[in-house]
Structures are given as structure tokens and as C-alpha cells.
Amino acid sequence: MAGGTEPPPATHRLDVLGFHCPVPVAKTREALDGLQPGSVLEVLADDPETLHDMPLLIGRSPHNLVVVHEDRGEFRFLIEVIA
Numbered sequence: 001m002a003g004g005t006e007p008p009p010a011t012h013r014l015d016v017l018g019f020h021c022p023v024p025v026a027k028t029r030e031a032l033d034g035l036q037p038g039s040v041l042e043v044l045a046d047d048p049e050t051l052h053d054m055p056l057l058i059g060r061s062p063h064n065l066v067v068v069h070e071d072r073g074e075f076r077f078l079i080e081v082i083a
Helices: 023-033 050-059
Strands: 012-015 040-045 064-071 074-080
Touching (some): 023 040, 023 050, 023 074, 050 074
Antiparallel strands (some): 040 074
């Protein structure tokens, strides 16, 4: 994100807490496919594998992984939909 400013607010949320690989990444892919450019998807997960898998998913897409935040075993991913 340019300028180091605050991340954009989430326009959509996907809660995959309690689900394990490959469900969080598969559900994220499905959600991203249904969103318009400019949308921001917040994904909440607690599977540690998502820390590895989510950046890989976004790295193979046009989207932008804006935030990865961990708090007590829960992970928050903020993904900006590019195209």
C-alpha cells in the first residue's frame, strides 16, 4: 500500500475460524471471485497454515494482501480486490 497510511476499511468479511486447510484458502478464493475491484475482504482464520497459504494464494492473483495480523492464535488478512 502506498504512502504507509491506514489500511482501507473492509467492505466484506469471511469468517473461517475453526476450519483447517484447505477450507480457508478455498473459501477465500471463492469470495474473491465474487467481489468487484475496489472491494476489501477481511478474512478471519485460526489455522496456522493460512500464514503460509494465504500469501501464496494472493501472490498468484492480481489482488493485494494489505494486512496480516495475529492476535492470540487468530489471524486477520485484509485483501484488496484488484481485478
